[in-house]
Amino acid sequence: MLTSTRHDGGPAASHEPTMDPHSGRDVALETRHLSRSITGKVLVNAISVQVQRGEILAVVGPSGAGKSSFLRLINRLDEPTGGTVYLAGQDYYQLAPRELRSRVGMVMQAAYLFPGTVAENVSFGPRQQGKYLNPSEIDALLEEVGLAGLANQDVVHLSGGEAQRVSLARTLANQPEVLLLDEPTSALDERAEREVETLLTRILREQNLTALIVTHDMAQAARIAKRAILINAGRLVRVGTVQEVLNAESNLP
């Protein structure tokens, strides 16, 4: 029922990867007029943005601007009230939500681990697709996030930083095409924040991942991303290099 009625009828409605006329690189993700209002309040107001494959885009703006709401729409954790998202050129209304979410990974502010061991958490995503990770695959993922040897640890014994690393490994286990990071370090103490940020930056670069990272920390945006978008009151007000966007941000009323 919730399918192709949402087409804009634009050229990118086909399954072919969208080519960006400016750079010639392919577009991993594109939002078109993506909007969400609830009971008269506009949370996200017709945001259209393209993210290239392998690009890291920072999403900045004042608190309550709609940054997290925007990210949740891309994962379809909330239903848009207008517009759509194209994933590798395909309208996401044509995808089953579960398939979409396994292809677009999301790391939230808090780790929200499931009760059980680290290994059970990390293998959760693939298991939903009927894939079972073997112990060496789990170890490799944990090594990637600097938690080698912790596979059988109960998650209740993890520190905040460790829990967030497990959450990242759990999302990476699905091998997502696009990674959505919703203030992934904001709930951590200063030291853990720096560690997780360093880890995140390394993984994003090494694996050439496409990512959108919501952050309220401008310095962090500058360290992780080259390009940024500024959202204010649900609207996209500026797109450009991180520096340009940061300047625009400081001029907000």
Added chain:
Amino acid sequence: MLSQIFHDPLTLRVAQAIGAATFALVVAYVAQWSGIRLQRETIVALVRGISQIIIVGVLLTFVLGKAQWLSTFVLLGMMLAGAVIAAQRTKHIPGVMQVTLRAILLGSGLVIGIMVILGVIDTTVATLIPVGSMLIANAMNTTALALDRFRAEVEAHTGQIEAGLALGAAPNVVIAPYVHAAVQASLIPSVNNLRSLGIVWIPGVMAGMVLAGSNPIVAAIYQFVVVAMLFATAGTTALLCTLFVRSHAFSPAAQLVLRPDGLRPLLTIPGNSHTAGTQLSDTDNRAHGA
């Protein structure tokens, strides 16, 4: 004491009712002094309770000895009322009335039906209505408990549920631990009743039968039968209502709609893809690659 003053049984019962109600009110006033506001609620509940039970008494006087099909209607009416009361307790769940009605109708209906077929419950109006009402009341309480616990569990674990959904899990998978918790919690009173039967609790049926002069052993066995039926009803109703409520917690696009903040994802309205952005032009708001 009262029986020495009043000799007519009806007058005696009315006097006893006034005595019990007065004592309940005294308790409410004492609670008021300790800052617990029970007074108004107690008065309302007492007035409501006595009116309802007298109406039922009058109704029973009317239907007793009448055609047996009448009791089916009385029981259906009780199920409907139970569904409304259970739904009021958990009204934050969207479409909860459908859940409570189906759960109570099927849960208590199934047990009453099987017990009638087996001959455990007589089909006489005098048995079917009182025993049936106990089962329906238990189905109502179980439903209210299960739904309330389910809602509380879901609201307390929104993060885990959405994290699971975001990893591509099906709603049934992410919700399973909270469904189990709700079923278990809702069955605690029924399990406790079974365990404490006779030790701390001689329930109504047995008390009534003994008061009416039945052999206490016969009364005790029948009471066990009733408590076992109550447990069967609670179990069936709890399983059914948690089965039904699952679909109310999620949207068709597998989004969690039962949320504490009330930010329920709206369903898609076909063809509105530009409506929310009409005040913005495409060029204003379109961000191309650098």
